[in-house]
Amino acid sequence: MSSDQDHLKDTDTEARFEFKKEENSAFETEKGLTEETVRLISEDKNEPEWMLERRLRALEQYQQMPMPTDWPGQPDLSEVDIDEIVPYIRPDIETRGGAENWEDLPEEIQDTFDKLGIPEAEKNALSGVGAQYESEIVYQNMQERWEEKGVIFCDMDRAVQEHEDLVKEHFMTKCVPPSDNKFAALHGAIWSGGSFVYIPEDTTVDMPVQAYFRMNSEGMGQFEHTLIIAEDNSEVHYIEGCSAPKYSAFNLHSGGVEVFVGENAHVQYSTVQNWSKNTYNLNTKRAICEADGTMEWVSGSMGSKATMLYPSTVLKGPGSTDNHITIAFAGEGQNIDTGAKVYHNAPDTKSTIESKSISKDGGRTNYRGLVHISDGAEASSTSVECDALMFDNESTSDTMPYMEIQESKVDVAHEATVGKIGDEDVFYLQSRGLDDDDAKQMIVAGFIEPITEELPIEYAVELNRLIELEMEGSLG
Amino acid sequence: MSTQVHANLTEEQVTQISEQLGEPAWLLETRLDALDALDDLNMPDVIRTPGRNWTNLDALDYETLVDPLEWEQEKDRVDAEGVEVLSWSEALADHGDLIEDHFGSIVDPQRDFLTALSTALFSAGTVVYVPEGVDAEDVKIRTTMNSRSLFNYTLVVAEESSSVTILERQHSGDEQDDSQYYSGIVEVAAGENASVQYGALQNLSKETYNFSVKRGHADTYATLDWIEGNIGSRLTKTSVETRLLGDSSESRIVGAFFGHEDQHFDLASRVWHEAEHTVADLVTRGTLDDSARSVYEGVQDVGRGAWDTSSYQRENTLMLSDESEADASPKLIINNHDTEASHSATVGQVDEQDLFYMTSRGVDPERAKNMLVEGFFVPVFEEVAVDELREDLDELIVERLQ
Numbered sequence: 001m002s003s004d005q006d007h008l009k010d011t012d013t014e015a016r017f018e019f020k021k022e023e024n025s026a027f028e029t030e031k032g033l034t035e036e037t038v039r040l041i042s043e044d045k046n047e048p049e050w051m052l053e054r055r056l057r058a059l060e061q062y063q064q065m066p067m068p069t070d071w072p073g074q075p076d077l078s079e080v081d082i083d084e085i086v087p088y089i090r091p092d093i094e095t096r097g098g099a100e101n102w103e104d105l106p107e108e109i110q111d112t113f114d115k116l117g118i119p120e121a122e123k124n125a126l127s128g129v130g131a132q133y134e135s136e137i138v139y140q141n142m143q144e145r146w147e148e149k150g151v152i153f154c155d156m157d158r159a160v161q162e163h164e165d166l167v168k169e170h171f172m173t174k175c176v177p178p179s180d181n182k183f184a185a186l187h188g189a190i191w192s193g194g195s196f197v198y199i200p201e202d203t204t205v206d207m208p209v210q211a212y213f214r215m216n217s218e219g220m221g222q223f224e225h226t227l228i229i230a231e232d233n234s235e236v237h238y239i240e241g242c243s244a245p246k247y248s249a250f251n252l253h254s255g256g257v258e259v260f261v262g263e264n265a266h267v268q269y270s271t272v273q274n275w276s277k278n279t280y281n282l283n284t285k286r287a288i289c290e291a292d293g294t295m296e297w298v299s300g301s302m303g304s305k306a307t308m309l310y311p312s313t314v315l316k317g318p319g320s321t322d323n324h325i326t327i328a329f330a331g332e333g334q335n336i337d338t339g340a341k342v343y344h345n346a347p348d349t350k351s352t353i354e355s356k357s358i359s360k361d362g363g364r365t366n367y368r369g370l371v372h373i374s375d376g377a378e379a380s381s382t383s384v385e386c387d388a389l390m391f392d393n394e395s396t397s398d399t400m401p402y403m404e405i406q407e408s409k410v411d412v413a414h415e416a417t418v419g420k421i422g423d424e425d426v427f428y429l430q431s432r433g434l435d436d437d438d439a440k441q442m443i444v445a446g447f448i449e450p451i452t453e454e455l456p457i458e459y460a461v462e463l464n465r466l467i468e469l470e471m472e473g474s475l476g
Numbered sequence: 477m478s479t480q481v482h483a484n485l486t487e488e489q490v491t492q493i494s495e496q497l498g499e500p501a502w503l504l505e506t507r508l509d510a511l512d513a514l515d516d517l518n519m520p521d522v523i524r525t526p527g528r529n530w531t532n533l534d535a536l537d538y539e540t541l542v543d544p545l546e547w548e549q550e551k552d553r554v555d556a557e558g559v560e561v562l563s564w565s566e567a568l569a570d571h572g573d574l575i576e577d578h579f580g581s582i583v584d585p586q587r588d589f590l591t592a593l594s595t596a597l598f599s600a601g602t603v604v605y606v607p608e609g610v611d612a613e614d615v616k617i618r619t620t621m622n623s624r625s626l627f628n629y630t631l632v633v634a635e636e637s638s639s640v641t642i643l644e645r646q647h648s649g650d651e652q653d654d655s656q657y658y659s660g661i662v663e664v665a666a667g668e669n670a671s672v673q674y675g676a677l678q679n680l681s682k683e684t685y686n687f688s689v690k691r692g693h694a695d696t697y698a699t700l701d702w703i704e705g706n707i708g709s710r711l712t713k714t715s716v717e718t719r720l721l722g723d724s725s726e727s728r729i730v731g732a733f734f735g736h737e738d739q740h741f742d743l744a745s746r747v748w749h750e751a752e753h754t755v756a757d758l759v760t761r762g763t764l765d766d767s768a769r770s771v772y773e774g775v776q777d778v779g780r781g782a783w784d785t786s787s788y789q790r791e792n793t794l795m796l797s798d799e800s801e802a803d804a805s806p807k808l809i810i811n812n813h814d815t816e817a818s819h820s821a822t823v824g825q826v827d828e829q830d831l832f833y834m835t836s837r838g839v840d841p842e843r844a845k846n847m848l849v850e851g852f853f854v855p856v857f858e859e860v861a862v863d864e865l866r867e868d869l870d871e872l873i874v875e876r877l878q
Contacts, residue, residue: 370525390813399808402525405823408795412823420813
C-alpha cells in the first residue's frame with residue numbers, strides 16, 4: 001500500500017460511518033406518502049410539468065402494486081411502512097444543486113464528508129465527486145478538463161432544469177419504467193437527488209467519477225436517481241458509496257439507476273454499500289447495451305438490514321458484453337438478497353456473473369439471478385458462478401438461479417459451490433504462526449479477491465477494512 | 477382457478493371406485509377428504525419469472541380429460557422371490573395395517589390440486605412389499621393405458637435391511653383420438669439399511685398429459701435411488717423427491733429425457749438433507765428437438781441439523797433444434813455450514829469439433845450426430861442398475877433419433 005492510503009488507516013472505519021449529526025433541514029415533508037407530498041416535492045424543486053406528471057403516474061402505479069411477499073427466502077418487508085418514513089428532507093444550505101467547494105458547506109456537513117474521507121479521495125483518485133446529504137446533492141465538482149470536453153456530471157435535479165431534453169427522453173422511460181416493481185414505482189413518485197452523467201462520443205474519462213450518499217436523519221427515506229448516458233466509443237467508471245448512522249427506527253433506501261451504454265462504449269458501475277443495519281435497501285438498477293458495448297457491475301453489499309438488489313443488463317446490440325461481480329456479506333440479523341439479471345437479445349452477446357457471498361452469526365445471503373437468451377441471440381454465451389462461504393451453523397446461504405434458453409446455438413454454464421471455511425486452511429495458516437482470527441480473515445480476503453481486484457485501490461482497501469470490522473472478535 | 481374440474485365429480489363416483497376395490501373405511505375417507513379439499517387447493521407450483529410462466533397447467537381442460545369411472549389398463553407384474561407385488565385389492569386384503577401405516581404418509585394427499593385429484597380417483601396401481609432382510613431380484617411393473625384417463629398409485633414398503641429394484645414402465649395401448657390424462661403417485665418407504673432403486677420409463681402417447689409425483693423417505697443407512705426416463709407424452713409435470721431422514725442415508729436421482737415435436741417436460745429433482753452424514757447426487761441429462769421445451773428445477777435443501785452433508789447436482793441439456801427451449805433453475809438451500817455442496821447446469825449444442833472429428837473418420841454427418849447424442853446419455857446409463865431399463869431407454873433414444 002502506498003502512502004496515498006494512509007488517510008484510510010488513520011481513521012477508525014467504524015467511527016467514520018457511525019457518527020450522527022444533528023438534523024438540520026430547510027424543508028421536510030410530513031411522514032407518509034400522498035399525492036400532496038409528491039406535489040410538494042415537485043414544487044419545492046420547481047420542476048417542469050412533465051416531471052410532476054411522471055411522478056403522479058408512478059404514485060398511482062405504486063398504490064396499485066402489491067408488496068413482493070412470495071419470493072422464497074426473501075427478506076421480511078412487513079416493517080417497511082411507507083407511511084412511517086419521511087420521504088424528503090432538504091438540508092439547510094444556500095446552494096441548490098451542490099456547492100463547488102467543500103468550504104462553502106455548513107460545518108457539520110463538511111465534517112461528515114471529511115470523516116468519510118471523500119474530499120481526500122477526490123484529490124487523489126477521482127475525476128469528479130458528488131455528495132448527497134439526505135435528499136439532495138450538497139456538493140458536486142468535476143475537474144475542468146472533463147468539462148471542456150463536454151462531459152456533464154451534475155445532480156439530477158439540476159439536470160432536469162438544464163438538460164431537460166436528455167432527461168425527458170431517458171428518465172424512467174425505456175430502461176427502468178415505474179411499472180417494473182413496487183419500489184421502482186415508489187422511487188418514480190418521490191425520487192430526489194442523485195447524479196446525472198453524460199459522456200460525449202469518443203471520450204474516455206480515465207479516472208473514476210464518484211457519488212456518495214449519506215442518510216443522517218432517523219426514519220427517512222432516500223430515493224436518489226442516477227442516470228448515466230455514455231455515447232458511442234466513450235468510457236467511464238462510476239462509483240457509488242452509501243452509508244448512514246444506525247437508529248432504532250428503520251430507514252429506507254430505494255435508489256434507481258439507469259445506464260445507457262452506446263455502441264462500443266464501456267461503463268463500469270461500482271457500489272460499496274455500507275448502510276446501517278436498520279436500513280432497507282431496495283434498489284432497481286438497469287443498463288441497456290448497444291452493439292459492442294460493455295457494461296460492468298461491481299457490487300459489494302456489506303450493510304443494511306435487508307437488501308434486495310439485482311442489477312440487470314439488457315444486451316440489445318450484437319457483440320455487447322455484460323460482466324457482473326458481486327459480493328454479499330451478511331452478519332447477525334441481515335438478509336442480503338442479491339443477484340443479477342441479464343437478457344441476451346442479440347447475437348454474439350456475452351455475459352459473465354461471478355457472485356461471492358459470506359454469511360455468519362445467523363446472517364442470510366441469497367443469490368437470485370436470471371439469465372434469458374432470446375430466440376435469435378445466436379452464438380451467445382453466458383457463465384454464472386456462485387460461491388458461498390459459511391462461518392457457522394446459524395447462517396443460511398441460498399442459491400436460486402433461473403436460466404431461460406430459447407436459442408440453441410449458445411453456450412450456457414452455471415456453477416455453484418457452498419462450503420464452510422476450511423479447517424485445513426486455517427490449520428495451515430496457524431502452523432505458520434497466524435492466530436485463528438487472522439487466519440480466517442486472510443482466507444476471507446482471498447475468497448473475495450476477484451472483487452477487490454476490480455475496484456480502485458482506495459475502495460479495495462475500504463472493502464477489506466469493512467470485512468475485517470465485521471469479523472472482528474466474532475469468530476468462533 | 478381450479479373449480480371447473482370437479483363440477484362433474486361426485487362423492488358417489490369416489491365411493492363407487494372405493495367399493496369396487498373393496499377398500500376399508502379409512503381409505504374411502506382419505507379419498508373423500510381429498511375430493512373435498514379440491515376447492516381450496518392450488519395447481520402444483522410452477523416457476524415464474526418476470527413476465528413468464530415456465531409451465532401453464534391452468535390451461536388444461538380437465539373436464540374432457542377426467543373420466544373417473546371409465547378406466548382401462550393392462551398390468552403386467554413380474555415379481556421376484558420373497559417380494560410381494562400386489563394389486564390394491566389383494567394388498568388391502570393381506571396387509572391392511574401396513575398400508576394404513578404408510579399410505580399418504582410420504583406424499584401428502586392434499587399437497588396440491590392434481591395430487592388430491594389423483595388420491596380421490598385412483599383405481600389402478602400396485603403395492604410392493606419387501607419384508608425384512610429380503611434381498612430381491614428385479615420387480616417389473618408394466619402399465620398399458622387404454623382409457624381416456626388413468627389414475628395410478630404405487631406404494632413401496634421396503635423393510636429393514638431389505639433390497640429391491642423396481643422397474644416401472646408406462647405406455648399407451650390403442651391410439652386414442654382425443655387427449656388423455658395419466659396421473660401417477662409413487663410413495664417409497666425405505667426402512668433402516670434398506671436399498672431401493674426405483675426406475676420409471678414413461679413413454680405415453682403424444683396426446684397424453686402426464687402428472688406424476690414420486691417421493692420417498694430414507695431411514696438410517698438406507699439408500700434410495702431413482703431413475704426417471706421421460707420420452708413420451710405431450711406435457712409432463714413430474715417431481716422426484718427424497719427426504720433423507722436417517723443418519724448416513726443416501727439418494728441418487730438420475731433423469732433422462734428426450735423431447736421432440738411440441739412436447740413440454742417440466743421436471744424436478746428435489747432432495748432434503750434432514751440428518752447427519754447424508755449424501756445426495758442429482759444427475760439429469762436431456763435432449764430437445766423440434767419445438768420441444770424443457771423446464772428443470774433441482775433443489776438441494778440442507779437442514780439446520782444436517783451436519784456433514786455432501787450434495788451434488790448436475791444438469792445438462794443438448795439442443796438439437798433452434799425452435800427448442802430449455803429453462804433451468806438448480807437451487808441450493810443451505811442451512812448448515814458443515815456442507816459440501818455443488819451444482820452445475822449447462823445448455824449447448826452438439827460439439828462442432830466432435831462432429832468434425834467423426835466426419836473426418838468417414839462417418840456421415842447424420843450418423844455422427846446420432847452417435848454423439850447417444851453418447852451424451854452414457855453418464856446417465858451408467859447409473860442404471862437394471863439392464864432392461866438401460867436397454868429400453870437406449871432403444872427409445874435411438875428410435876427417436878431416426
